[in-house]
Amino acid sequence: MCRIRSFFFATLLLLIACTTSSMSQNKPTQQSSVALPAFDKEGHRGARGLLPENTVPAMLKALDSGVTTLEMDAHISQDGQVLLSHDPFINPEHELLPSGAEIPAADAKKYVLYQMPYSQIRTFDVGSKYYSKFPEQQLMKAYKPLLSEVIDSAQAYIKEKGLAQVFYNIETKSKPSGDGIYHPAPEEFIDKLVAVIDEKGIRPYVIIQSFDPRTLKVLHQKHPDIKTALLVENLKGLEKNLEQLGFTPTIYSPYFKLVTPSLIKATHEQGMKLVPWTVNDLKEMQRLKQLGVDGIISDYPNLFSQL
Known part of the structure; x- marks a missing residue:
């Protein structure tokens, strides 16, 4: 009887070990601190110029284009799921109803993500409509994915292709006037976001960015080890901008036309990296890199190979 019990106990331990290994095989190696790339090549909303965004x-x-960071936007659904989307609603400019029909002009802002369960959000087609701003974008039927699915898919692809581990630059899409309408209040937003990040084991490889200093403040107070980026267009x-934020972020990320040699110098003197957005012209990319920026966010990550 003792031998039987020992056999079953050993078998149980083996099964637990195998299950744990299977669950973690696509997670990056955990480290307390991972340095950002010397020059950060970020694909804006993935590769917005080439395929449906986010x-x-x-x-x-x-x-495939060799980015060092995947840049993306996060929203929260009615049922508390963290999903990828730039707009707080289904955008009729480049997204379609579940039936494939156009969204009527009168319903332009009707389908608010924070007012819908994720199961409903997922049914909208976000990739089949021609988007005049990005004529090279390949049309395909697509949906707004959960952040967890994006991480799982990216990590599996990295492993399959033998690629270097990338960073995840996740923007909290929030502003004071949208609290309770388009998104939860900052603390709840951050709690839900970090829960997914920790579940997937990618904390050392995450940057949280925002135009909304409130979410960055909450993150810095509760999780000071997570890298932050202040987005700036003012x-x-x-x-x-730093005074309003109240602390020094990892990255200062201005609109690219705001970048000057003096801004780069001042940013570096305060121990921050400077990564401008969104640069889609190769000559402008080359100019900014020569000026000394620490990375570039672009809708066309295929251009990075020419830098």
């Missing part, structure tokens, strides 16, 4: 195919295309200047 979708799994766009992220895999970016990986003319207030470096000092005022």
